[in-house]
Amino acid sequence: MKYEVDQHGFYGDFGGAFIPEILFPNIRELRDNYLGIMESASFQEEFNALLKHYAGRPSPLYYAERLSERYGTRIYLKREDLNHTGSHKLNNVIGQILIAQRLGKKRIIAETGAGQHGVATATVCARMGLPCIVYMGEKDVERQAPNVKRMHMLGAEVRPVLSGSRTLKDATNEAIRDWIQHVDDTYYVIGSVVGPHPYPDMVARLQAVISAEMKEQLPAATGRDYPDSIIACVGGGSNAAGAYYHYLDHPGVALIAAEAAGYGVHSGKTAATSFIGSKGVLHASMTLLMQDADGQVTEPHSISAGLDYPGIGPLHAHLITTGRLKSFPVTDKEAVRAAYELSRLEGIIPALETAHALAVLEKHSFSPDEVVVINLSGRGDKDLETFSQFNESNGGHG
Amino acid sequence: MDNKKLCIFLTAGFPHLASMPGMIRTLDQEGVDYIEIGMPYSDPLADGLTIQHTSKVALENGMKMDLLFAQLMEIRDEVSIPLIYMGYLNPVLKYGVEKFIGKAKEAGIRGCILPDLPMELYLAQYRDLFKRHGLGMNFLVSPGTSEERIRLADELSDQYLYIISQNTITGTPKQARQAEGDFYDRLHAMHLTSEKLIGFGIADKEGVERAYHHADGAIIGSAFLKAIDGSDDPVKAARDFIRAVKPS
Numbered sequence: 001m002k003y004e005v006d007q008h009g010f011y012g013d014f015g016g017a018f019i020p021e022i023l024f025p026n027i028r029e030l031r032d033n034y035l036g037i038m039e040s041a042s043f044q045e046e047f048n049a050l051l052k053h054y055a056g057r058p059s060p061l062y063y064a065e066r067l068s069e070r071y072g073t074r075i076y077l078k079r080e081d082l083n084h085t086g087s088h089k090l091n092n093v094i095g096q097i098l099i100a101q102r103l104g105k106k107r108i109i110a111e112t113g114a115g116q117h118g119v120a121t122a123t124v125c126a127r128m129g130l131p132c133i134v135y136m137g138e139k140d141v142e143r144q145a146p147n148v149k150r151m152h153m154l155g156a157e158v159r160p161v162l163s164g165s166r167t168l169k170d171a172t173n174e175a176i177r178d179w180i181q182h183v184d185d186t187y188y189v190i191g192s193v194v195g196p197h198p199y200p201d202m203v204a205r206l207q208a209v210i211s212a213e214m215k216e217q218l219p220a221a222t223g224r225d226y227p228d229s230i231i232a233c234v235g236g237g238s239n240a241a242g243a244y245y246h247y248l249d250h251p252g253v254a255l256i257a258a259e260a261a262g263y264g265v266h267s268g269k270t271a272a273t274s275f276i277g278s279k280g281v282l283h284a285s286m287t288l289l290m291q292d293a294d295g296q297v298t299e300p301h302s303i304s305a306g307l308d309y310p311g312i313g314p315l316h317a318h319l320i321t322t323g324r325l326k327s328f329p330v331t332d333k334e335a336v337r338a339a340y341e342l343s344r345l346e347g348i349i350p351a352l353e354t355a356h357a358l359a360v361l362e363k364h365s366f367s368p369d370e371v372v373v374i375n376l377s378g379r380g381d382k383d384l385e386t387f388s389q390f391n392e393s394n395g396g397h398g
Numbered sequence: 399m400d401n402k403k404l405c406i407f408l409t410a411g412f413p414h415l416a417s418m419p420g421m422i423r424t425l426d427q428e429g430v431d432y433i434e435i436g437m438p439y440s441d442p443l444a445d446g447l448t449i450q451h452t453s454k455v456a457l458e459n460g461m462k463m464d465l466l467f468a469q470l471m472e473i474r475d476e477v478s479i480p481l482i483y484m485g486y487l488n489p490v491l492k493y494g495v496e497k498f499i500g501k502a503k504e505a506g507i508r509g510c511i512l513p514d515l516p517m518e519l520y521l522a523q524y525r526d527l528f529k530r531h532g533l534g535m536n537f538l539v540s541p542g543t544s545e546e547r548i549r550l551a552d553e554l555s556d557q558y559l560y561i562i563s564q565n566t567i568t569g570t571p572k573q574a575r576q577a578e579g580d581f582y583d584r585l586h587a588m589h590l591t592s593e594k595l596i597g598f599g600i601a602d603k604e605g606v607e608r609a610y611h612h613a614d615g616a617i618i619g620s621a622f623l624k625a626i627d628g629s630d631d632p633v634k635a636a637r638d639f640i641r642a643v644k645p646s
Contacts (some may be wrong), residue, residue, distance in 0.1 A: 016519070017516065018514045018515065018516065018519075019514060019516065020443075020513045020514055020540075021516075021517075021537065021538045021539060021540060021543060021547070021551075021562075022444075022514070022540045022542065022565050023517075023543045024547065025543075025544070052625065058533075058599070099464070109505045133411050154486070163450055163454075164440070164441070169441065173441055173442075176443045177443060177445075177446075177567050180444060180566065180567050181565060181570070183542055183565045184542075184565075195613070212415070258635060279490075279491075280409065280488045280491055280492060281487050281488045281514065282488075282489065283443075284514065291488065291492060293492070294438040294461075294462045294463055294489055294492065294493075295488045295489035295490070296439065296489065297440040297441050298440075390500045396635060
């Protein structure tokens with residue numbers, strides 16, 4: 001594969017493992033074992049059974065008739081919002097917890113932004129009887145309150161993070177600090193295709209079930225096993241990585257990303273990393289990140305807690321800089337508008353993160369016979385408060 | 399205790415933007431053996447609350463790489479104490495590694511510690527450059543570090559080997575004395591060539607004496623920064639702190 005990670009953990013110029021020495025034994029243990037475990041029969045059997053009977057996969061590939069009519073093309077929604085816990089995040093967590101068990105780890109930590117990864121981790125930890133600690137920025141604890149309640153009900157401990165911008169970046173820093181202090185017994189479940197190698201590759205492989213299912217599902221609907229375009233939102237980029245994975249080397253498939261532009265790419269209040277970011281190290285990975293002239297990480301802004309992140313996974317940094325992936329910036333306002341549109345046209349309330357992917361339909365035109373798959377990464381129950389507040393203060397959408 | 403070394407970590411730009419030169423003079427006068435100059439970073443993921451706080455204050459004060467070098471230039475002819483630059487990799491990459499090396503040398507810095515630069519990467523990409531310009535590099539090892547990697551760190555470190563006595567972030571009080579002792583014994587038996595300084599969690603004279611007993615010296619960061627934080631006279635607070643922790 002052309003876009004596969006190399007033996008040093010790099011995708012072209014991006015990736016690697018820029019970790020403090022204390023974490024080296026853990027990273028090496030994971031690096032040396034993740035592929036073997038994932039390819040083992042016992043893992044495959046347990047992983048697939050849980051995906052089917054616990055998560056409820058395969059997720060439907062749904063033809064969105066009225067949305068298609070509205071945009072004059074053929075739009076299919078990959079319904080990750082119907083996955084147990086309400087987003088694609090569970091796919092990755094099930095896999096990583098099975099890996100953690102096989103490595104003999106007894107304590108699970110995670111970071112979360114929107115709370116979807118936190119809920120997924122709390123869920124699988126409850127299922128497996130493992131203690132779970134979730135780090136979440138204080139700002140996100142407030143704006144994603146329903147997910148905090150879910151994590152509590154599932155028996156997880158949610159630790160609010162008060163440093164920095166009190167969002168996903170800072171929750172990730174704090175999770176890494178926890179890991180440094182508990183290297184012997186703790187497994188860190190990273191929720192996206194970010195962090196040191198092998199996390200980006202491991203998470204992409206675990207989310208690859210999304211595009212594997214698309215390949216199975218597309219022929220019945222379209223007569224061929226690939227779409228013309230795949231659209232996904234990218235914060236760290238795990239749902240996008242999963243939706244693109246089996247098509248990365250397929251020249252017939254256009255890969256499209258939506259990044260959170262906040263108030264606008266050049267407004268100073270944005271999280272559109274690939275547009276204003278530059279090369280550097282964030283969370284132990286060489287990637288594109290938002291930084292000032294002195295190499296200090298700058299504070300992102302997005303209405304969506306899951307996309308409110310100043311970096312992007314190294315795979316995506318590589319795909320974008322090589323031209324394989326075309327990215328569009330989507331503002332808070334455009335995302336909310338797209339969320340209302342999907343709700344009113346299809347009766348599906350998408351997550352704020354996912355709404356960014358839907359907003360691409362306004363920015364790029366597709367021809368009538370094109371097949372466009374949008375990865376509907378999560379559902380919007382958690383965002384109702386934000387939607388209604390934003391709607392009221394911006395004059396309404398419907 | 400004459401042959402033992404006391405190393406103090408400070409955050410450049412803390413507590414005030416212009417604090418560092420005076421602080422270095424004071425530490426030099428008080429007989430400190432090394433100073434680690436901490437370049438503040440927005441996301442110090444191996445640091446505890448104290449250095450997170452001092453880094454944040456220093457950045458808000460306006461500390462920048464060029465200013466750090468300019469402040470060191472002011473005093474480079476006055477002080478002889480070896481200065482070690484310590485900071486995260488990203489600001490160095492953004493500044494440009496070659497430009498950083500040139501400026502650091504000019505400002506009198508002897509060596510660097512970049513905790514998130516892995517040894518393999520240093521070897522493959524930067525070691526020749528640092529050697530060519532005569533700027534040192536130093537690495538950290540912890541109880542979980544394998545013998546093979548400790549030997550590599552020993553070989554690659556130019557000023558001293560930074561021994562983290564327990565698996566933790568900076569500023570965490572010590573626990574598990576026994577395991578710590580076993581680690582020092584293991585290091586001792588390896589007959590390493592570098593000076594060995596113990597850091598992370600050393601806060602008082604007792605901790606310094608224990609480090610002197612087990613190794614060639616002690617590194618204090620968080621406890622020192624806490625001592626000068628909020629003081630009306632940070633230089634005096636620094637002097638008092640050194641006198642209190644330095645074994646006679």
